[in-house]
Amino acid sequence: MASKAVTPASAAPSGYGEASIRVLKGLEPVKQRPGMYTRTDNPLHIIQEVIDNAADEALAGFGRRIDLTQHTDGSITIEDDGRGIPFGLHPEEGVPVVEIVFTRLHAGGKFDKGSGGAYSFSGGLHGVGVSVTNALAKRLEVTVWREKQVARLAFEAGDVVEPVTVRPAASGDRKQGTTVRVWPDAKYFESPDLPKGELVHLLRSKAVLMPGVTVTLKQEKSGEVQTWAYKGGLRDYLMQTLNSDPLIPLFEGEQYATKAETENFAEGEGAAWCVAFTEEGAPMRESYVNLIPTVAGGTHESGLKDGLFGAIKSFIEMHSLLPKGVKLMPDDVFSRASFVLSAKVLDPQFQGQTKERLNSRDALRLVSAFVKPQLELWLNQHVEHGKKLAELVIKQAQTRQRASQKVEKRKGSGVAVLPGKLTDCESRDLLHNELFLVEGDSAGGSAKMGRNKETQAILPLRGKVLNAWEVERDLLFKNNEIHDISVAIGVDPHGPNDAPDLSNLRYGKICILSDADVDGSHIQVLLLTLFFRHFPKLVETGHIYVARPPLFRVDAPARGKKPAAKIYALDEGEMAATLDKLRKEGARENSWTISRFKGLGEMSAEQLWDTTLNPETRRLMQVAYGMFDFAATEGAINKLMGKGEAASRRELMELHGDSVEVDI
Numbered sequence: 191m192a193s194k195a196v197t198p199a200s201a202a203p204s205g206y207g208e209a210s211i212r213v214l215k216g217l218e219p220v221k222q223r224p225g226m227y228t229r230t231d232n233p234l235h236i237i238q239e240v241i242d243n244a245a246d247e248a249l250a251g252f253g254r255r256i257d258l259t260q261h262t263d264g265s266i267t268i269e270d271d272g273r274g275i276p277f278g279l280h281p282e283e284g285v286p287v288v289e290i291v292f293t294r295l296h297a298g299g300k301f302d303k304g305s306g307g308a309y310s311f312s313g314g315l316h317g318v319g320v321s322v323t324n325a326l327a328k329r330l331e332v333t334v335w336r337e338k339q340v341a342r343l344a345f346e347a348g349d350v351v352e353p354v355t356v357r358p359a360a361s362g363d364r365k366q367g368t369t370v371r372v373w374p375d376a377k378y379f380e381s382p383d384l385p386k387g388e389l390v391h392l393l394r395s396k397a398v399l400m401p402g403v404t405v406t407l408k409q410e411k412s413g414e415v416q417t418w419a420y421k422g423g424l425r426d427y428l429m430q431t432l433n434s435d436p437l438i439p440l441f442e443g444e445q446y447a448t449k450a451e452t453e454n455f456a457e458g459e460g461a462a463w464c465v466a467f468t469e470e471g472a473p474m475r476e477s478y479v480n481l482i483p484t485v486a487g488g489t490h491e492s493g494l495k496d497g498l499f500g501a502i503k504s505f506i507e508m509h510s511l512l513p514k515g516v517k518l519m520p521d522d523v524f525s526r527a528s529f530v531l532s533a534k535v536l537d538p539q540f541q542g543q544t545k546e547r548l549n550s551r552d553a554l555r556l557v558s559a560f561v562k563p564q565l566e567l568w569l570n571q572h573v574e575h576g577k578k579l580a581e582l583v584i585k586q587a588q589t590r591q592r593a594s595q596k597v598e599k600r601k602g603s604g605v606a607v608l609p610g611k612l613t614d615c616e617s618r619d620l621l622h623n624e625l626f627l628v629e630g631d632s633a634g635g636s637a638k639m640g641r642n643k644e645t646q647a648i649l650p651l652r653g654k655v656l657n658a659w660e661v662e663r664d665l666l667f668k669n670n671e672i673h674d675i676s677v678a679i680g681v682d683p684h685g686p687n688d689a690p691d692l693s694n695l696r697y698g699k700i701c702i703l704s705d706a707d708v709d710g711s712h713i714q715v716l717l718l719t720l721f722f723r724h725f726p727k728l729v730e731t732g733h734i735y736v737a738r739p740p741l742f743r744v745d746a747p748a749r750g751k752k753p754a755a756k757i758y759a760l761d762e763g764e765m766a767a768t769l770d771k772l773r774k775e776g777a778r779e780n781s782w783t784i785s786r787f788k789g790l791g792e793m794s795a796e797q798l799w800d801t802t803l804n805p806e807t808r809r810l811m812q813v814a815y816g817m818f819d820f821a822a823t824e825g826a827i828n829k830l831m832g833k834g835e836a837a838s839r840r841e842l843m844e845l846h847g848d849s850v851e852v853d854i
Contacts, residue, residue, distance in 0.1 A: 217293065217325035217348040224378045227322045232381045233374035234388055236326055239319040240268045240370050245396050245481045247272025248403045253367070256396060258389075259408040264373065264382060265329075271367040274336030277354055286354045288332060292324045292345060320370070324348050329373040335359065335366050347375070392483065394418045398427040399481050399532050424464035424530045432528060433471035437582060438575040441465045441568055445560040446534065454559070456536040456751040461557045463494060465529040467579055474528040479538050479548050486541070488548030490533040492806035493557025499523045500558070501565035502583055509573075511580045513588075519622065519644065522586040533557060536751060537775075551800075551807045552755070590619060609674035613638045613648040618696075625678060625697040626737070626803070627651055629704040629713050632791030633798075637703070640795030641803055647697065649678050654709075655716045659723055659831040666724060675720075683724040686820060690727050700728065701810060703737040703802065705789040706761070718813065719831050722823070729813055738809040739790060739802045744768050745783040749776045758801050760809070 220227050229235040237258075247253040253272035260266055276287040283290060324330050325348040334341045338359045344352035359365075376382040390407065397405040397418035404419045420426050425442055446460030477484045477491050484490070499520040506512050533553060541547040569576035608614065611634075615623055622645045628634045634650030641648060656669045663683050667673040676683060680694035702717045704710035714736060721734050728734055740758035742765045748754045752775060759765035765784070772782060787793060793801070802808050815823050829838045 217295070217321060220295070220322050220325035221348070221378075224322075224326055228326070230379055232383060232385055233326070233379050234384050234392075236323040236374060237266050237268070237372065237384065237389075238392060239323050240372065241392065241396070242482060243320060244268060244270035244272060244368070245400070248396075248400050249481055254402065255404045255406070256393075257406045257408070258393060259410060260384070261371075261410045265371055266374075266384070267369060267371040269367065269369045271364065274334040274366045274368050275332070277334055277336065277339075277341035277356065286341075286343070288334060288341065289343060289350060289354060292320055292330065292332065293348065293350070295321050323370075323372060326375055326378045327372050328375045331371045333369045335364050335368075390416070394427075395476065395478065395483060396481060398423060398530070399478055424462060424532065428464045428466060428474070428528065428530050431474050432466055432468065433474065434468045436466040437469055437526075438467060438578055439572075441565060443561065443564040445564065447556075453753060455552070455556055456753070459534055459536055459556055460560055461490065461494075461531060461533040463529060463531045463557075463561065465494075465498065465527055467526050467582060468528060469526065469582060473526065476529075477531040477533070477548075479533050479535055479540075479553075481532075482538075482540075484540075484546060484548050486547035488541070489550055489553040489806055490531060490535070490548050490557050493554040493559075494529065494531050494561055495520055495524045496554060496806075497558040497561030498527060498565060500562045501569065502579060504566055505569045505576050506580045506583070508570075509577070509580070511577065512584065516584060516587050516591065517616075517644070518583065518587050519590070519617075519619075521622070522583050522590065525586055526582060531557070554806050593619075607677075609649065609678055611650055612674070612678050613641075615641075615645050615647045616643055617645050619645070620695060620698045623647065623697045624699040624701060625649060626701045626703045627675065627717060628790065629710060630789070630791060633703070633705075633789065633793075636791060636793055636795050636798045637803065640797075640799035646803060647678070649674065651713075654713055655720060657716055657831060658720045659827065660833055663724060672720065676725075679725075679728075681725060681728065684727060685724075686726045688727075692727065692731070695728075695733070698733065699735050699810075700733055701735045701737050703739070703790065706739050706741040706787070707789070710789075715831075719827060721813070722827060726820075729815075732812060732814070734813040736811045736813060737802050738811060739787070739793075739798075741765075741787060743785045743787070743797075744772075745785070746772055747777055747781045 224230050228239075241256065241258065244253065244256045247270055248256065250272075253270050255269075255271050257269040258266065259269075275291055278287060279285065280287050280290055324345050327348070328346065330345045332343055339356050340359050340363055341354055341356045342352070343350065343354045374382060393405045393407055393416075397403060398420050401421055401423045402419075404417060406418075407416045408414070425440060428440065442462075442464040444460070444462035446458055447455040449457050475487075475491075477487060477494075479488075479490060499518075502523050503518055506518070512518070533548075533556070535548070535550055535553055535556070537550075538548055538553070539550045541549050569579070613634075617623055624645060625647045626637055626641070626649070628637050628648055628650050631650050631652070634648055637648045637650075651671055655671050658666065658669075658672065661669075663685075666683055667676070678696070679700055680696040681690060681692060684690040700721075702714050704713040718734075718736075721729055725734075738760060740760050741762070742759040744757045744759060744765065746752075746755050746757055749772065757768050759768050769782070773779070790798065790802075800807060829835050829842065832838075
């Protein structure tokens with residue numbers, strides 16, 4: 191199953207030695223595994239990296255236009271009127287800076303985050319941007335206008351073929367800016383063509399988010415030219431894209447942290463937003479971080495959701511509008527909200543190199559802290575509009591509760607008595623309810639105190655669960671732990687070809703929560719074995735998850751514009767990366783404190799919520815069959831868990847023991 195993948199080396203042990211280890215240098219890792227660095231369905235993302243660089247110049251206040259041209263030979267040119275990439279020799283590397291930018295994976299102005307750095311706010315923080323573009327291009331040409339000089343160089347397959355040449359600027363040359371022409375290499379992509387709809391959306395969004403900047407798309411073949419320039423910013427854009435008329439006037443706002451607020455946030459961090467509430471039609475939602483589209487959302491959207499819900503709930507309570515028996519939930523507000531959100535975050539952390547989802551924990555608190563008070567003030571200044579919105583939200587809550595009550599009635603009166611040690615949630619809404627199977631009573635106590643009582647249930651387990659791989663189904667309930675798990679989730683044990691009744695399923699997510707150590711991993715494996723063997727339909731339908739609690743906490747000191755913070759690390763590798771990042775941010779060696787969690791029971795309720803239970807900041811991995819089908823997975827688990835398979839396990843360890851890679 192996909193929660194742990196064991197990959198044996200392809201070579202036999204006799205052929206595995208020092209010479210077997212290959213070190214990839216320069217841009218070779220990108221060419222070998224392009225999917226690790228970019229989307230490979232088409233070249234749009236590598237073109238976006240160049241567009242983002244031009245947008246960063248405009249965001250920093252040094253550019254007013256971005257032009258993209260699609261040529262008949264399949265190449266794309268991006269031009270801007272920013273400051274131009276420096277082309278002098280790097281003081282440490284002794285190589286022209288513009289060459290380093292396009293040939294080194296972890297190099298760029300966006301790492302200069304100190305006071306007066308080249309980019310205070312930027313989306314390209316992975317440091318692999320245009321170097322990936324270069325690696326996956328047949329040819330790439332760069333021309334820079336800067337300081338009354340013009341520099342030019344060219345690459346093929348990522349290598350310099352025309353070194354930097356510099357000449358004095360002529361009278362007809364422009365003063366500053368950068369032009370990049372790219373010929374994407376089709377062998378790295380499923381389709382060589384840029385999807386026009388996505389490209390138009392990307393370019394238009396840059397104009398929306400940067401009022402006063404003109405963005406142009408030219409088609410060389412047809413001669414078509416499209417130009418976008420929005421003076422009204424987010425409001426104009428949202429009104430043009432809404433599917434139905436808003437219930438009340440648009441709620442828009444903008445706020446950024448000042449020097450006085452740097453105790454909580456870095457100066458300049460904040461957000462601009464525009465929100466519309468509609469009674470019907472599909473909501474339109476777009477979010478950005480430092481002009482980078484975050485199509486999969488993230489913590490900044492969660493902050494907007496939290497702020498909207500907090501303000502509207504406060505208004506409803508203040509005016510005593512909530513009918514008896516109705517409980518509000520965030521989705522009652524958010525389900526009818528369309529929005530455009532543009533956040534500015536000093537050091538955004540994204541999920542994966544394609545930057546489609548923001549993971550920065552502080553972004554939730556940042557956006558919520560600015561949105562909530564502004565909406566509260568607006569609602570109390572426009573009480574009639576506030577009451578209309580409250581009516582819509584209460585109606586959504588009543589509809590949701592009626593739906594969950596219908597499911598409850600179908601259960602009848604013959605429901606088994608729930609386990610006494612189960613701390614159940616208040617909601618009966620399958621979509622939101624979660625059950626955490628927690629290792630030990632100590633961790634169970636912290637989880638009970640730290641959970642969301644509305645939607646999260648806790649079932650503590652004592653010791654290691656029985657290895658149920660070869661246990662007959664009729665004898666399963668002799669084990670108290672397995673009996674309690676089955677009764678709590680509301681589903682009976684079954685086989686892969688059965689059609690079990692899932693209508694009594696009580697939780698949409700069943701989450702295994704164990705310590706981040708070897709014993710915790712063993713408990714994880716035993717529970718996964720139980721679910722695969724005796725509850726396979728729950729795995730197949732995506733209801734089983736594994737929580738990933740951190741092993742370390744780093745108490746980081748204040749450094750530069752960044753305030754002191756508690757940073758959680760999943761394992762030693764992530765902790766080493768965290769310390770390396772702190773050093774780059776200017777933290778003095780050993781000025782931080784490292785704590786190691788021996789187990790979940792050592793975490794306070796607040797820490798457990800922040801790292802493992804909070805849906806917006808936790809790491810939760812869905813269990814699936816991954817690259818194997820059911821039969822292949824069954825064979826692999828039988829070899830690992832079967833009582834008569836000791837010889838197979840020994841052979842497996844002898845063959846691959848020193849060459850496996852464990853994906854935790």
